[in-house]
Amino acid sequence: MSITTKPESDSDSQALIDVNDLSKLYETNQSIISRLFGEKEYLRAVDNVSFEIQQGEIVGLAGQSGCGKSTLGELLVQLQEPSSGEIIIDGDDITEYSSSELKTFRRKCQVIFQDPYEAINPRFTVSRIVSEPLKIHSIGDRQERTERTIKALNDAGLSPAEEYLGSFPRELSGGERQRVNIARAIVLEPDFLIADEPVSMLDVSVRTGILKLFEKFKEEMEMSILYVSHDLSTINYLCDRTMIMYLGKVVEVGKTRNVIHYPSHPYTKTLLQSVPDTQKQTDITEESVQGEVPDPIDLPPGCRYASWCSYADEKCERDEPLLQQRDDGEEASDQVACHYPIENNAV
């Protein structure tokens, strides 16, 4: 097991979410040897990850497809069970919760998924979709539920809310449907939101409006948000801090401005070189990050990025770098897992 130094935010307050050495291994039988001999093989989707999120902080999580972003998000709300590690939220390790404790916990912690079409039942009215979590958690009588539903719709930017109550999802635009999802997520007044690619399926013209909602939730309701995305331009716009993930590991974390403009990890730099102008919409794709990605079932012993890193040497191939604090000035990202972090590296 590798030991990591935990990336912390600047705030002195106690973290709302405190993740320690969290791992998720999926059992697979992809290789011929495993299929022939029945040997168990594991894919390390999330591998000893540690971090904190403060109350009222938006943290971005970026990395190419398959690096473990969604799995990490799902672990934080216990949609997936971790293989090991702790997730301390509000002082409790939620990995040890019973099912009734988990139900109570889910009031505090909600997820917004990428696809606004899939996440809501097309046969339900907006009123039923948004008020359903209140019913599930037995909150309020009919009148209180209606009032809270109207407030959530208004807070999600659907106003006048009363005009939306009787609508069906098919009568709404993609942006409006995502706002209905958001209203459903905030109707329980959660402390923590996970937004997993919430704008990637929406028209560019409506994305900023949705991002501004998250800013409002942070500022007015002190919500903490984990914003998962391929899109470094929206991360740059929205997030206080940013974590970069590669093959299950967090390889760099720091203030968003530092990570985006002064990356320390060669992988982060490669990602950013495919984003010449962070105002533009740019996704991280296999094409923009060239080279052979190691097999996540059969990982190399040293740095996972070594095989296509232009700075790598024998040490990188041999020893796995730990996530460590950089202390070389204002412009450096806070923490990086690299034996040879890049210096003077404005991009």
Ligand SMILES: Nc1ncnc2c1ncn2[C@@H]1O[C@H](COP(=O)(O)OP(=O)(O)OP(=O)(O)O)[C@@H](O)[C@H]1O
């Ligand atoms: N239920 C599962 N069983 C086995 N492997 C899985 C499962 N879910 C995810 N994986 C694998 O775990 C790794 C991480 O997947 P994950 O979906 O978390 O990545 P991601 O970064 O969110 O990708 P994307 O951006 O494409 O959604 C991938 O190799 C994926 O194939």
